[in-house]
Amino acid sequence: MELTLLGTGAPTGLPRPDCPCAACAVARGGDARAATALLVDGALLLDLTPGAALAAARAGHTLAGVRQVLLTHPHAGPAVELPAGLPAAGRVPDGRRLTLISGHRVLAVPLDSPGTGYEVTSPEGERLLYLPPGGAPAGPAEVRPYDMVVADVAGRPDALARLRAAGGIGPATDVIAVHIDHDVPPGRELERRLAALGARAVPDGTTLVVGEYHAVPDLPRRTLVLGGARSGKSVEAERRLAGFPGVVYVATGGTRDGDAEWAARVGLHRERRPSSWRTEETCELAPLLDESGPPLLIDCLALWLTDAMDRVGAWDDEKWAAGGERTLRERTAELVAAVRGTSRTLVAVSNEVGSGVVPATSSGRRFRDELGRLNALFAAECEQVLLVVAGQALTLRG
Numbered sequence: 001m002e003l004t005l006l007g008t009g010a011p012t013g014l015p016r017p018d019c020p021c022a023a024c025a026v027a028r029g030g031d032a033r034a035a036t037a038l039l040v041d042g043a044l045l046l047d048l049t050p051g052a053a054l055a056a057a058r059a060g061h062t063l064a065g066v067r068q069v070l071l072t073h074p075h076a077g078p079a080v081e082l083p084a085g086l087p088a089a090g091r092v093p094d095g096r097r098l099t100l101i102s103g104h105r106v107l108a109v110p111l112d113s114p115g116t117g118y119e120v121t122s123p124e125g126e127r128l129l130y131l132p133p134g135g136a137p138a139g140p141a142e143v144r145p146y147d148m149v150v151a152d153v154a155g156r157p158d159a160l161a162r163l164r165a166a167g168g169i170g171p172a173t174d175v176i177a178v179h180i181d182h183d184v185p186p187g188r189e190l191e192r193r194l195a196a197l198g199a200r201a202v203p204d205g206t207t208l209v210v211g212e213y214h215a216v217p218d219l220p221r222r223t224l225v226l227g228g229a230r231s232g233k234s235v236e237a238e239r240r241l242a243g244f245p246g247v248v249y250v251a252t253g254g255t256r257d258g259d260a261e262w263a264a265r266v267g268l269h270r271e272r273r274p275s276s277w278r279t280e281e282t283c284e285l286a287p288l289l290d291e292s293g294p295p296l297l298i299d300c301l302a303l304w305l306t307d308a309m310d311r312v313g314a315w316d317d318e319k320w321a322a323g324g325e326r327t328l329r330e331r332t333a334e335l336v337a338a339v340r341g342t343s344r345t346l347v348a349v350s351n352e353v354g355s356g357v358v359p360a361t362s363s364g365r366r367f368r369d370e371l372g373r374l375n376a377l378f379a380a381e382c383e384q385v386l387l388v389v390a391g392q393a394l395t396l397r398g
Contacts, residue, residue: 001122009033010181031186072132073115123289158240165245220384227388246294301350
């Protein structure tokens, strides 16, 4: 089954008309995208967009053989003119099946938002799932892995999590991002974010063979995300696991009775997390790493170190010299060994310190030094290390 992407952008295209944002300003050439429309084996057109016939011609195809035109979502604005010779466009009721004269079988997939997804099976048995902008499958129905999923990956990464949980996305599923908008800077940043979700983007006009082997982006199993205060490091870490089900969020900060500002910070973090994630509030990280299970997101190592230094009395010079330093080193070594041996997917967050004013107290300098050591040891066990500066993720390794 051949799939030609006549467009891969959001319904208004990329760049958006008259939008002054930075992403739209640089969306030129190969990064410019028309509204998403798919041509399947020259017989089925999924979504009718302006200039579909011209887009097909540029890709070396024609719409003359199209036998069915299906829409996936409500289209705002004036009606799109139907190219001559095409059948009328329409949507299929949820759960309804169609069999085309070409032999393709189409199933309308119900969504959790306005619109309809389509599961397309070729006469040879290859299976494609196409979802509209902002759409995710409704319900937990189990399915076998699709050969290809074409969806709004950047806008609805949780749709991938649902499909992975239900078995619809497997290790060999080719996940293609479409409906690409200006929320993510085009080019390398888009590629980086999609790769973290196990997906990729292709230029408009690309023809893909559904079921043909394509290397799925290699997801790093262990990632350390570093950054300063309010740099966006936690958002970056959460984004990396947004497409995976059952994530365990490990909060090392604990609770602080009577501190309303701290409670507000914790609340904001909780609101950002997908509802399917589970939270563990603990600094006992080694046992979690030793267990098998879903991905872990640890936020953050700086608070873990604060707890570890509290336990050994590291803030007191005498206690530090009398065995506190040795005990802390042993606890750190235990954590690093657990990271090395873990079989779980892991994303950890930590503060990058030491680039500013030297702390005025010996205990402050001690914390700075120990966090620097911990970050270096932890990073050495990770396949990928990122530094987030002003919301921009810089790859240090991987």
